[in-house]
Amino acid sequence: MNAELLGVIVMFVATLLLSVPLGRYIAKVYAGDRIWTDVIFNPVEKLFFKLSRINPTKEMTWKQSLTAMLTINMIWLLWAMFCLTNQSWLPWNPDHNPSQTPDQAFNTAVSFVVNCNLQDYSGETGATYFSQVFALMFLQFASAGTGMAAAAAVFNGLKERTTDKLGNFYNYFIKSCIRILLPICILIATIHAFNGTPMTLKGMDTITTMQGDTVHVSTGPVAAFVAIKHLGTNGGGYYGANSAHPLENPNYFTNMVQMIAQILIPFAMVFAMGFYLRRKKLAWVIWTVMTIGFLLLVIPTVISEVNGNPQIAKMGVMQPNGNMEGKEVRFSSYATAFWSIATTVISTGSVNGMHDSFMPISGMNMLLGMMVNSFYGGVGVGFLNFFVYLIIAVFIGGLMVGRTPEFLGKKVEAKEMKIASIVALLHPFLILVFTALACYFASHNTNMGWWFTDASGKHGASGWLNNPSYHGFSEMLYQYTSCSANNGSGFEGLADNNPFWNITAAIVLLFSRFLPIIGPVAIAGILAQKKFIPESGGTLKTDTGTFGLLILAVKVIIAALAFFPALALGPLAEFFGMK
Amino acid sequence: MSVHRRSQGLFDPKLVSEAIGQSFIKLNPRILFRNPVMFTVEIGTVIMLIVSLWTLSGNAHQGSFAYNLSIFLILLFTVLFANFAEALAEARGKAQAATLRKTRKDTPAKKIVLMGEIFLNEVHIVPSSELKKGDVFVCEVDDIIPSDGEIIEGIATIDESAITGESAPVIREAGGDKSSVTGGTKVLSDKIKVKVTTDPGESFLDKMIALVEGASRQKTPNEIALTILLAAFTIVFIIVCITLKPFGDYANTPITIAAFISLFVCLIPTTIGGLLSAIGIAGMDRALRANVIAK
Numbered sequence: 001m002n003a004e005l006l007g008v009i010v011m012f013v014a015t016l017l018l019s020v021p022l023g024r025y026i027a028k029v030y031a032g033d034r035i036w037t038d039v040i041f042n043p044v045e046k047l048f049f050k051l052s053r054i055n056p057t058k059e060m061t062w063k064q065s066l067t068a069m070l071t072i073n074m075i076w077l078l079w080a081m082f083c084l085t086n087q088s089w090l091p092w093n094p095d096h097n098p099s100q101t102p103d104q105a106f107n108t109a110v111s112f113v114v115n116c117n118l119q120d121y122s123g124e125t126g127a128t129y130f131s132q133v134f135a136l137m138f139l140q141f142a143s144a145g146t147g148m149a150a151a152a153a154v155f156n157g158l159k160e161r162t163t164d165k166l167g168n169f170y171n172y173f174i175k176s177c178i179r180i181l182l183p184i185c186i187l188i189a190t191i192h193a194f195n196g197t198p199m200t201l202k203g204m205d206t207i208t209t210m211q212g213d214t215v216h217v218s219t220g221p222v223a224a225f226v227a228i229k230h231l232g233t234n235g236g237g238y239y240g241a242n243s244a245h246p247l248e249n250p251n252y253f254t255n256m257v258q259m260i261a262q263i264l265i266p267f268a269m270v271f272a273m274g275f276y277l278r279r280k281k282l283a284w285v286i287w288t289v290m291t292i293g294f295l296l297l298v299i300p301t302v303i304s305e306v307n308g309n310p311q312i313a314k315m316g317v318m319q320p321n322g323n324m325e326g327k328e329v330r331f332s333s334y335a336t337a338f339w340s341i342a343t344t345v346i347s348t349g350s351v352n353g354m355h356d357s358f359m360p361i362s363g364m365n366m367l368l369g370m371m372v373n374s375f376y377g378g379v380g381v382g383f384l385n386f387f388v389y390l391i392i393a394v395f396i397g398g399l400m401v402g403r404t405p406e407f408l409g410k411k412v413e414a415k416e417m418k419i420a421s422i423v424a425l426l427h428p429f430l431i432l433v434f435t436a437l438a439c440y441f442a443s444h445n446t447n448m449g450w451w452f453t454d455a456s457g458k459h460g461a462s463g464w465l466n467n468p469s470y471h472g473f474s475e476m477l478y479q480y481t482s483c484s485a486n487n488g489s490g491f492e493g494l495a496d497n498n499p500f501w502n503i504t505a506a507i508v509l510l511f512s513r514f515l516p517i518i519g520p521v522a523i524a525g526i527l528a529q530k531k532f533i534p535e536s537g538g539t540l541k542t543d544t545g546t547f548g549l550l551i552l553a554v555k556v557i558i559a560a561l562a563f564f565p566a567l568a569l570g571p572l573a574e575f576f577g578m579k
Numbered sequence: 580m581s582v583h584r585r586s587q588g589l590f591d592p593k594l595v596s597e598a599i600g601q602s603f604i605k606l607n608p609r610i611l612f613r614n615p616v617m618f619t620v621e622i623g624t625v626i627m628l629i630v631s632l633w634t635l636s637g638n639a640h641q642g643s644f645a646y647n648l649s650i651f652l653i654l655l656f657t658v659l660f661a662n663f664a665e666a667l668a669e670a671r672g673k674a675q676a677a678t679l680r681k682t683r684k685d686t687p688a689k690k691i692v693l694m695g696e697i698f699l700n701e702v703h704i705v706p707s708s709e710l711k712k713g714d715v716f717v718c719e720v721d722d723i724i725p726s727d728g729e730i731i732e733g734i735a736t737i738d739e740s741a742i743t744g745e746s747a748p749v750i751r752e753a754g755g756d757k758s759s760v761t762g763g764t765k766v767l768s769d770k771i772k773v774k775v776t777t778d779p780g781e782s783f784l785d786k787m788i789a790l791v792e793g794a795s796r797q798k799t800p801n802e803i804a805l806t807i808l809l810a811a812f813t814i815v816f817i818i819v820c821i822t823l824k825p826f827g828d829y830a831n832t833p834i835t836i837a838a839f840i841s842l843f844v845c846l847i848p849t850t851i852g853g854l855l856s857a858i859g860i861a862g863m864d865r866a867l868r869a870n871v872i873a874k
Binding site for chain 2: 392395396398399404405412413414417418421422424425428429432433435436437439440442443444469470473558561562565566569573
């Protein structure tokens with residue numbers, strides 16, 4: 001048991017030790033400093049810029065950056081839609097998988113464009129090698145690069161100078177993908193390939209079991225897919241079972257590598273901010289706030305999973321390994337519980353166990369991780385979400401001590417507050433309104449017509465729930481929370497591959513991805529245009545423990561007040577029901 | 580100025596009765612609309628009134644009449660209290676402004692008239708409100724400076740505590756960057772000749788009067804930003820309460836309208852929303868009391 005606990009701690013410490021130098025490297029990449037990797041990457045980048053006729057030194061205003069971001073995302077969405085709806089006749093389809101239906105393809109394309117990877121399909125049967133590589137894996141790189149480029153633009157806007165330019169978005173994007181994501185992915189993919197993860201285009205393998213049955217096993221370019229899936233905090237598995245699948249995550253070592261890969265860049269982005277703006281202390285404060293939030297969620301989760309299910313204990317069954325329902329024996333309940341919170345506080349959403357089978361408290365902590373969505377958060381976007389809370393905290397803090405609110409020498413005024421409020425408002429709005437809609441239909445068993453058909457051909461809305469009562473509520477809440485946090489993990493147990501869930505989820509995804517990117521970039525753009533006020537004795541210090549505590553309080557209050565009623569009806573009610 | 584010692588208590592009966600009347604007038608939705616937080620509470624109050632009447636006419640699903648009525652009364656009291664706080668602050672401000680105005684009018688000014696009736700540079704005693712921009716007046720020991728201006732001749736020690744709160748006298752002299760004087764301050768020694776730099780109604784004292792009255796009190800940028808934040812919180816809680824209805828349906832737990840509205844009012848930032856404008860006016864009031872009137 002101690003060895004298992006040690007394994008979790010080693011994972012965390014290793015990530016921290018790796019992320020500090022990586023943060024320094026990322027800061028150098030965005031600042032355009034000379035680095036030792038220039039020799040390899042400069043020619044590749046030049047080729048890209050030459051082909052696309054982009055001048056990487058031409059700076060953009062915040063509006064131009066956002067236009068660039070939205071345009072390329074739109075094109076990627078159309079490309080992914082095309083691939084998924086036509087995959088049956090496109091090349092690289094040795095298993096003869098069918099094309100996706102339009103609503104499913106829409107959901108899948110949107111969820112990969114927005115870095116969510118909700119996956120209402122199963123990779124073995126729902127996608128071909130062509131779609132997996134050229135649509136889905138491509139988007140895993142592109143969406144991660146988009147988030148990082150947006151964060152880089154925000155870093156640029158926070159520098160100590162007055163300007164209306166935030167750097168070149170395409171330049172940040174290409175550099176994020178080629179200089180940061182690609183090299184690390186090659187390393188991770190190689191580790192996986194040597195540990196038994198398939199990397200082939202040959203189609204299904206056939207094995208004969210010891211009983212003499214013949215079993216077909218899906219293979220494919222899995223190792224490459226797994227690498228970017230975690231490093232880019234995408235979380236969409238190659239297989240339906242995601243990282244619980246023995247070929248996608250063969251052993252405890254690969255589990256550790258995947259774990260480190262998904263936390264690595266969210267950590268590193270915070271440190272990159274510190275190195276880039278020369279405010280290392282602020283970076284450490286932010287990291288500490290995030291870590292406290294993370295620990296507050298992860299510790300109760302590990303405890304409740306390790307202690308096992310009280311209902312099973314009542315039957316007199318010993319549970320020496322904790323609650324093992326829906327968990328893989330090779331990962332243990334410690335590592336799985338740790339993973340479940342890491343994957344939800346960060347917007348990865350890959351799973352190595354069945355979240356539906358976790359204890360209610362663990363389920364609530366996963367939901368809370370996604371509801372706050374900025375304890376680390378996804379690549380780039382995690383920092384952007386945190387930035388919004390930071391602005392609100394600076395404002396409240398400034399008023400409390402009677403100073404004009406300032407952040408990094410720029411005044412925070414009504415316009416920035418308006419944007420920050422809208423972004424902070426959006427998350428509870430999307431989650432609660434859509435869950436309420438689904439609840440309404442389910443409780444009235446509304447005839448959904450085309451929108452929903454259950455396995456027996458009925459259109460009643462209550463048919464999408466496989467579990468009644470509080471747990472069913474948690475499943476619906478989890479689905480929209482996962483969408484709104486761009487997380488992509490599922491509580492499952494919900495019949496979600498139908499027009500209603502596919503389309504409503506896609507709408508939530510689009511809003512919750514792009515508004516929280518537009519908002520912070522706009523705030524950074526507006527702040528950048530303001531006069532820089534040098535720090536004086538009257539400035540509210542943002543790099544102190546007190547201020548860190550204030551940010552944490554703001555987050556907790558917003559999340560607790562907005563989501564407590566919903567959580568009380570879901571996981572909390574279930575928790576008290578199980579006693 | 581020192582003769583106008585404040586005698587108003589916090590709950591001066593005259594002010595209180597005026598404020599009570601105002602707190603009902605302020606129930607007008609068109610006035611209350613400017614304060615979104617209290618406006619939503621008022622909407623809740625109206626709904627509770629309707630629900631109370633509904634239960635009285637025989638509906639049994641929304642709890643007893645007494646329960647609904649008591650919630651209605653509590654909400655009504657909340658709105659009235661917020662209005663009362665604001666009205667009281669306003670009334671106090673108005674009363675003070677009147678005192679201040681009187682002060683200004685009563686201060687005599689020793690105006691120098693270039694071509695006097697008998698001599699050149701004759702000194703006339705006029706009320707300070709008649710001083711115009713460009714006029715020149717003279718101030719001697721113990722005189723109150725009647726208007727904002729610039730010293731053109733002489734040097735004096737001046738007690739500026741009425742405006743700045745600084746009790747040590749300061750030296751002002753003609754020429755250089757320490758030549759300006761403010762209306763309402765007092766000359767402690769020597770004699771100065773001052774040229775008026777503001778028109779009547781625009782002096783520092785006038786601005787303070789306007790501030791206290793609340794007439795020209797513009798919202799500060801921070802106040803505007805705070806209102807935005809409070810509005811955002813209010814919207815979040817509207818969403819939380821409305822979505823609770825389908826959640827309750829799903830859990831087979833009917834929730835009464837009274838419970839929804841009570842929860843909503845508890846969640847939204849009523850305290851700060853209700854008292855924000857009162858705080859603003861009270862702040863001005865205090866500043867003035869500390870520096871000007873009490874002296």
